[in-house]
Amino acid sequence: MSALIPAPLPSWTGGAAKQRILAVVDAMTDPTSPSFVEERRRIATFDNDGTLWCEKPAYVQFMLLLNRWQQMAAEDPSRRETQPYKAAVEGDRAWFADVYAHVADLLQGAGDAYAGLTPDEFDAAVADFFDRANHPRFGVPLHHLTYTPMVELVHLLRGRGFKVLITTGGGRDFVRVVSEEIYGLPREAIIGSSPTLEYRDGTLYRTAQLSGGIDDGPGKPVHIYERTGYVPAFAAGNADGDIQMLESARFGLLVHHDDDVREYAYDTGSENALSQAGRDDWLVVSMKDDFAQVFPPDT
Amino acid sequence: MSALIPAPLPSWTGGAAKQRILAVVDAMTDPTSPSFVEERRRIATFDNDGTLWCEKPAYVQFMLLLNRWQQMAAEDPSRRETQPYKAAVEGDRAWFADVYAHVADLLQGAGDAYAGLTPDEFDAAVADFFDRANHPRFGVPLHHLTYTPMVELVHLLRGRGFKVLITTGGGRDFVRVVSEEIYGLPREAIIGSSPTLEYRDGTLYRTAQLSGGIDDGPGKPVHIYERTGYVPAFAAGNADGDIQMLESARFGLLVHHDDDVREYAYDTGSENALSQAGRDDWLVVSMKDDFAQVFPPDT
Structure with missing residues (x-):
């Protein structure tokens, strides 16, 4: 060579x-x-x-959803009484860790998080997340x-x-x-x-x-x-x-x-x-x- | 230019x-x-x-299915009593023309026609059809x-x-x-x-x-x-x-x-x-x- x-x-x-x-x-x-x-x-x-x-420490997309659920609970406080919004607001790691027990709530929450958006609106929300989210240990943008x-x-x-x-x-x-x-x-x-x-x-x-x-x-x-x-x-x-x-x-x-x-x-x-x-x-x-x-x- | x-x-x-x-x-x-x-x-x-x-005069894929239904009815004559095999064997154009009345039978027949095959087996069956099927008016292979x-x-x-x-x-x-x-x-x-x-x-x-x-x-x-x-x-x-x-x-x-x-x-x-x-x-x-x-x- x-x-x-x-x-x-x-x-x-x-x-x-x-x-x-x-x-x-x-x-x-x-x-x-x-x-x-x-x-x-x-x-x-x-x-x-x-x-x-x-x-x-978690899937990048899970961090996006956590962020989104917190935002949705802030916009509509009644959501704080239902999962997965409650666990997201309270930072309840144990609840999220028990995925098998909570799979229905998690899938429902993931589906609801961006339902009704156009693809362009979704892209903008995701781009905004990537602009702001840093990795907790490495301190750099997650997608880097x-x-x-x-x-x-x-x-x-x-x-x-x-x-x-x-x-x-x-x-x-x-x-x-x-x-x-x-x-x-x-x-x-x-x-x-x-x-x-x-x-x-x-x-x-x-x-x-x-x-x-x-x-x-x-x-x-x-x-x-x-x-x-x-x-x-x-x-x-x-x-x-x-x-x-x-x-x-x-x-x-x-x-x-x-x-x-x-x-x-x-x-x-x-x-x-x-x-x-x-x-x-x-x-x-x-x-x-x-x-x-x-x-x-x-x- | x-x-x-x-x-x-x-x-x-x-x-x-x-x-x-x-x-x-x-x-x-x-x-x-x-x-x-x-x-x-x-x-x-x-x-x-x-x-x-x-x-x-018909979708090329419909001609494939017609051919396949006739073949399935020949392999299992009991099929001749059910649709869409019956109409395929009898050449019943009127039955096929009334798509809206027979959509359930047609979709079922289309699904059953190649269910259970691997993709390679399906490809071979389709290739064989194209090798043999000519257009009724133009007399050339359908896909030409x-x-x-x-x-x-x-x-x-x-x-x-x-x-x-x-x-x-x-x-x-x-x-x-x-x-x-x-x-x-x-x-x-x-x-x-x-x-x-x-x-x-x-x-x-x-x-x-x-x-x-x-x-x-x-x-x-x-x-x-x-x-x-x-x-x-x-x-x-x-x-x-x-x-x-x-x-x-x-x-x-x-x-x-x-x-x-x-x-x-x-x-x-x-x-x-x-x-x-x-x-x-x-x-x-x-x-x-x-x-x-x-x-x-x-x-």
């Missing part, structure tokens, strides 16, 4: 993970390789929370905590003819507001959970109802096929909700959160994925050992 | 329709024009049946009856930085089988009606249930936004089911079927669109006057 061409994946250490990724991409794009993937089938899909950006090595991988794949899509279990329209700025990916590259939209008198409106199922677990390969007409060639995730997407791909990559100095160390919610990784030969990426750098230099 | 550069839209006559299309595309792509559309928002959406390919002027328009728009998508009221996966061959559009460019897919043990399966609503009427702008994150800049349709998509676009084009010599002449199902065209300043394209050629030369 010429010294004038920058080396690929500069924010990865030179270990086995980086070498395997480069070998896989080379094989998939080499017409003489048995692993060659024709360009139309080069679909690469990335989970978002915990795979492309930091999901601790992207994983530089993973964003480099997105660009490497795009440069090699892959169509890169994000499949977020969270809100599709939420991620679309910042996807171009932080990943260089157009709005259409984002697949995710979303409300049903309604068309009335020339305008679209968000409703409180979920459309087409949560983009998590089996919903991911379903939505990827709906969107592209193919199963992914390359898929990256970090949690149990990514298992089916990784299974459906030719090559699977699992980000392992094992760096409590530079980020967080946790396996909760990823136990099954980590145990399936060995059986299915997914590449487990250690944030501690394989990432030379975690976040962008200016954060 | 240099004589070496081929003139755009060669299969259109030189009339007002072609001139208006070229002026609109020029304005949308000229940064100094007040009508300029930045590239990320250059979404162009085309209906399929009657806008890009011939929909008479694309409108050459409209396909030229698709390519013109793509060359000017538009993302072109097809929004078919019929089956998304059905059109995807031939979209690359006949339009040069990848599978992902097709939006349409589709069954819910199920992911089981590493494989996707088609079910008999519709997913996300029919891609017709208000479903079109909804699905276009879901897919792209934008409303269309340019939209082309031919029937009442395209009204909401045309309303939502900056520029709307309506194909008028007024050529019973080279194709068909009919307004049924397009009456409302035709009457709204004047109010909303949609360009009504006369197949008779504005198309120098209708079908590809080899058909």
